[in-house]
Amino acid sequence: xxxxxxxxxxxxxxxxxxxxxxxxxxxxxxxxxxxxxxxxxxxxxxxxxxxxxxxxxxxxxxxxxxxxxxxxxxxxxxxxxxxxxxxxxxxxxxxxxxxxxxxxxxxxxxxxxxxxxxxxxxxxxxxxxxxxxxxxxxxxxxxxxxxxxxxxxxxxxxxxxxxxxxxxxxxxxxxxxxxxxxxxxxxxxxxxxxxxxxxxxxxxxxxxxxxxxxxxxxxxxxxxxxxxxxxxxx
Amino acid sequence: xxxxxxxxxxxxxxxxxxxxxxxxxxxxxxxxxxxxxxxxxxxxxxxxxxxxxxxxxxxxxxxxxxxxxxxxxxxxxxxxxxxxxxxxxxxxxxxxxxxxxxxxxxxxxxxxxxxxxxxxxxxxxxxxxxxxxxxxxxxxxxxxxxxxxxxxxxxxxxxxxxxxxxxxxxxxxxxxxxxxxxxxxxxxxxxxxxxxxxxxxxxxxxxxxxxxxxxxxxxxxxxxxxxxxxxxxxxxx
Numbered sequence: 001x002x003x004x005x006x007x008x009x010x011x012x013x014x015x016x017x018x019x020x021x022x023x024x025x026x027x028x029x030x031x032x033x034x035x036x037x038x039x040x041x042x043x044x045x046x047x048x049x050x051x052x053x054x055x056x057x058x059x060x061x062x063x064x065x066x067x068x069x070x071x072x073x074x075x076x077x078x079x080x081x082x083x084x085x086x087x088x089x090x091x092x093x094x095x096x097x098x099x100x101x102x103x104x105x106x107x108x109x110x111x112x113x114x115x116x117x118x119x120x121x122x123x124x125x126x127x128x129x130x131x132x133x134x135x136x137x138x139x140x141x142x143x144x145x146x147x148x149x150x151x152x153x154x155x156x157x158x159x160x161x162x163x164x165x166x167x168x169x170x171x172x173x174x175x176x177x178x179x180x181x182x183x184x185x186x187x188x189x190x191x192x193x194x195x196x197x198x199x200x201x202x203x204x205x206x207x208x209x210x211x212x213x214x215x216x217x218x219x220x221x222x223x224x225x226x227x228x229x230x231x232x233x234x
Numbered sequence: 235x236x237x238x239x240x241x242x243x244x245x246x247x248x249x250x251x252x253x254x255x256x257x258x259x260x261x262x263x264x265x266x267x268x269x270x271x272x273x274x275x276x277x278x279x280x281x282x283x284x285x286x287x288x289x290x291x292x293x294x295x296x297x298x299x300x301x302x303x304x305x306x307x308x309x310x311x312x313x314x315x316x317x318x319x320x321x322x323x324x325x326x327x328x329x330x331x332x333x334x335x336x337x338x339x340x341x342x343x344x345x346x347x348x349x350x351x352x353x354x355x356x357x358x359x360x361x362x363x364x365x366x367x368x369x370x371x372x373x374x375x376x377x378x379x380x381x382x383x384x385x386x387x388x389x390x391x392x393x394x395x396x397x398x399x400x401x402x403x404x405x406x407x408x409x410x411x412x413x414x415x416x417x418x419x420x421x422x423x424x425x426x427x428x429x430x431x432x433x434x435x436x437x438x439x440x441x442x443x444x445x446x447x448x449x450x451x452x453x454x455x456x457x458x459x460x461x462x463x464x465x466x467x468x469x470x471x
Contacts, residue, residue, distance in 0.1 A: 005239070005240065005243055008240055008243050008244055008247075009243045009244070009246065009247045010247065011244070011247065012243060012244040012245065012246065012247020012248050012250075012251070013247040013248075013250050013251045013254075014247075014251065015244075015247065015248055015251060016247055016248035016249060016250060016251020016252045016253075016254070016255070017251040017252075017254060017255050018251070019248070019251070019252060019255075020251060020252045020254070020255025020256055020259075038273050039272065039273055039276060042273065042276040042277060042279075042280050043276065045280050045401075046276070046279060046280055046283060048400065048401045049280065049283040049284060049287055049401075050283070051456075052287055052401060052455065052456060053283065053286060053287050053290060055456035055457070055458050056287060056290035056291060056294060056456065057290060058458050059290075059294055059456075059457055059458055060290055060293050060294055060297065062458075063294060063297035063298060063301065064297060066297075066301055067297050067300045067301050067304070070301055070304040071304065074309055074310075077304050077305075077307070077310060078309075078310065078313065080301065080304070081301070081304070081305050081310060081313040081314070081317060082313065084301060084317060085313065085316055085317050085320050086464065086466070087457070088317070088320040088321050088323070088324040088326060089320055089324075089464075090459065090462070090464045091324035091325070091326065091384070091385065091457055092320060092323040092324040092325075092385060093385045094320065094323065095464045095465065095466060096464070096465035096466070097459075097462040097463060097464055097465060098462070098463050098465055099459075099461040099462045099463055100461055101461065124366075125359075125363075128362055128363075128366060129359070129362075132358070132362055132388050132389060132390070133388075135386055135387060135388035136388035136390045136397075136400075138400070139386065140386060140459045140460070140461050140462040141385075141459075141462045149385060150323070150385050151323070151324075151325055151375075151376070151383060151384045151385045151387070152323075152369050152372075152373060152374065152376075153369060153385075154366050154367075154369040154370035155366060156366065156367075156370045163370075178461050178462040179461050179462075180460075180461065214465070215462075217465075223319055224319065224322050224323070224329075224374045224375075225374070225415075226331040226332055226333070226374050226413050226414050226415065227322050227329040227330070227331045227374040227375045227413045227414075227450075228329060228330055228331050229318050229321070229322060229327050229328070229329060230327070230328035230329055230330045230449060
C-alpha cells in the first residue's frame with residue numbers, strides 16, 4: 001500500500017476514536033446517581049420491611065388464634081370478637097393505655113408589660129409540630145393536656161386557648177407520648193431540632209423520659225355518620 | 235478514482251475508530267456494573283421482602299374476613315356492629331362515603347432571584363395544617379395519596395418526598411381525601427385567612443372538589459404496639 005494511503009487511514013482511525021470518545025463524554029456528563037446512596041436507600045427499606053413483616057407475622061398469629069377460638073362455640077366466638085374490638089379500640093385511642101415514654105412541658109414566656117401577661121405564647125402550630133415529630137419517632141399513644149390524640153383529633157387555636165378534641169386547653173401544655181423513650185427524646189432534642197427551635201423563640205421547653213405514663217382514652221366517641229365500611233376491600 | 239479510494243479509506247478508518255471506542259466504553263461500563271450488581275441484588279431482596287409482606291397482609295385480611303364471618307352469625311349482631319364501627323375509627327377497614335378531595339401542588343409562581351425556592355413547595359407542615367383543619371371540621375376518615383391517616387400517622391418531609399405511616403413515600407401532587415360533611419369541611423378550608431389563603435399566598439396550588447362517593451383504603455401498617463398496654467386488661471391478648 002502506498003504510504004500516503006496508509007497515513008490517511010491512520011488519520012481516519014484517530015478521528016473516529018476522537019469522535020467516539022467525544023460522544024461518550026457528552027453522553028455521560030456524570031454518573032446518574034451515586035450507587036452508594038441507592039444502596040443505603042435499599043438497605044433502609046429492607047430494615048423497614050423486616051420490622052413490618054415481624055409485626056404482621058405477630059398479627060397473623062393473633063388473628064389465627066382468634067379465628068380458632070371463635071370456631072369453638074358461641075361463647076368462645078364472643079370472647080374472640082371482644083378481643084378484636086378491644087384491639088381496635090386501643091389503636092383508635094378509645095382505651096386508656098400505660099407504658100414508658102416522654103413528657104414535654106411547653107410554657108408561655110412571661111412578659112410583665114403585656115396585656116395578657118405573656119411575651120410569647122405557644123400556638124396550635126407548635127403543638128401540631130411536636131405531635132407530628134413524636135408520631136414520626138414511633139409514638140404509639142399521645143395525649144395533650146390529658147386529651148388523647150386520635151386519628152380525628154384536632155389541635156386548633158381559639159383565641160387565647162387551644163381546642164383539642166373540642167375541649168379547651170391552656171398553658172402550660174403537657175404532651176405525653178408512649179413509645180421508645182430514647183427514640184422519642186432524640187426526635188426532639190438535637191442541634192437544630194424542634195426543641196431547640198422552640199427555645200430559640202423563647203418558649204420554655206422541658207423534656208423528660210418516664211418509665212410509666214398513663215394516658216386516658218378518648219371519650220367523646222361519636223359513631224361515624226358519613227363513613228361506611230367498604231364491603232369487599234383489601 | 236484516486237480521491238474516491240482515499241475517501242473510502244478515511245471512512246473505514248472512522249468506522250473502525252468508532253467501533254473501537256464503543257468497545258472500550260462498553261468494557262468500562264462493565265467494570266461499573268460490579269457495584270451495580272450489588273445494588274441489583276439488594277433490589278431483588280427488597281422485592282422478595284415486599285412480596286412476603288404482601289402475602290402476610292393478604293393472610294391477615296383473610297383471617298379478618300373469617301372472623302367477620304363468625305361475627306355475622308345470628309347471636310353476635312351487636313358485637314359485629316361494634317367491631318365495624320371501631321375498625322373505621324382505628325383505620326383498619328376501607329371506607330366509603332361523601333367527602334371532598336383537596337389537591338395541593340407546588341407553586342407555579344416563577345421563583346424570584348435570591349429567594350429560597352423551598353418557600354414555594356408543599357411542605358409537611360402544609361399537609362398537617364390541612365389535615366388538622368379537616369379534623370376540626372369533623373372528618374371521619376382521611377388519606378393522603380391513598381395512604382390512610384390513623385392516630386399514629388406522621389407527615390414528614392424527606393427530601394423532595396413526604397413520608398407517612400413510617401414507610402410510605404409520597405410525591406406531589408398531594409391528594410387529600412376526607413369523608414365527612416362536605417359543606418363543613420369546605421367552609422373550614424375556605425375560611426378567611428384560613429389554610430387555603432395561607433397556601434395561596436405562597437402560590438401553592440390548591441383545589442377542592444366534592445366527591446359523592448369517596449373511597450379511602452384501609453391502613454396497612456403494623457397494628458401491634460410494643461410499648462403501650464391497654465389499661466383495662468393488663469397483660470395483653
